Amino acid sequence: MTAGAPAGRLAGKIALVAGAGSSGPGWSIGKASCVTLARQGAAIVALDADLAAAEDAAHEVEQAGGSALPVQADVADPAAMQAALDAALRRYGRIDVLQANAGIGKVGGPEDITLQEWDRIQQVNVTSLLIATRLLAPLMRDQGGGAIVTVSSVAGIRYTGYPHLAYSVSKAAVIHFARMAAQQYAADRIRVNTVIPGLIDTPRVARNVARMFDADARAASAARDRQVPIGRMGTPWEVANAVAFLASDEASYITGTELVVDGGLTGKYA
Ligand SMILES: NC(=O)c1ccc[n+]([C@@H]2O[C@H](COP(=O)([O-])OP(=O)(O)OC[C@H]3O[C@@H](n4cnc5c(N)ncnc54)[C@H](O)[C@@H]3O)[C@@H](O)[C@H]2O)c1
Secondary structure, X not given: OOOOOOOOOOOOOEEEEEOOOOOOOOOOHXXXXXXXXXXXXXXXXXXXXXHHHHHHHHHHHHHOOOOEEEEEOOOOOHHHHHHHHHHHHHHHXXXXXXXXXXOOOOOEOHHHXXXXXXXXXXXXXXXXXXXXXXXXXHHHHHHOOEEEEEEOOHHHXXXXXXXXXXXXXXXXXXHHHHHHHHHHHHHHOEEEEEEEEOOEOOHHHHHHHHHHOOOOHHHHHHHHHHHOOOOOOEOHHHXXXXXXXXXXXXXXXXXXXXXXXXXXXXXXXX
């Protein structure tokens, strides 16, 4: 954070947001998280496979008065992640927070997906956690601790009304990875938790809804709103606030668990 910026619950911390960009114009969860973590005092490493998306997120952080380094890397590529981490350490010297936010999917059931598509989804959504954790945990251990926040989905704990098999299975694995890693690293003061977003209004979702219901995307979006007990989709900022809490020292006694941010959606089917 630049001198004079307001101190917050993440003052002095360095946060790496993996999947920091947005897959379309507007605010994604990653981009809103970059700005939210920065407003709380963290300097941001905005990592994305799409360099322009990483630069856009970094630009928004700077617009908000924060400090950010955009880096390009595919979270499923260990060499690229090592290079990104090296660049981050050259700039900031440490990493206190990892938000593992990159996620991809393909709508459909077992007969609608190729093995290659299945493998790629698991690599980006799950194997990436192994890659990032193996890189960052030793660093965080040497620094005296850290916080990892993974990003799952309600699709990882419930059927969401349409088949999204590869994504749903991967998002269930995200939760269990975090639970297991939390046990592994608790003594090293590295906390590992998961945020479980519900139906969030991001550019990706707007595009998917338009594609699935091309007759009337606005009506489909309104139908998504009505599904939720609170009466609307969530905003990426509402997910980012949960990430910021779990990343901060206010959550110092919280590890190996999940924070569901879904406006009551999964409670309907409990
Ligand atoms: N939007 C929702 O309703 C919703 C709900 C539940 C969970 N989530 C999860 O939240 C996360 C963010 O969702 P969003 O809708 O804001 O996404 P988004 O698609 O708008 O943004 C994701 C970003 O990740 C980047 N990315 C994709 N693959 C990558 C890779 N291999 N390496 C590095 N970067 C990569 C993309 O370039 C993009 O900038 C995802 O994990 C998603 O599964 C979203």
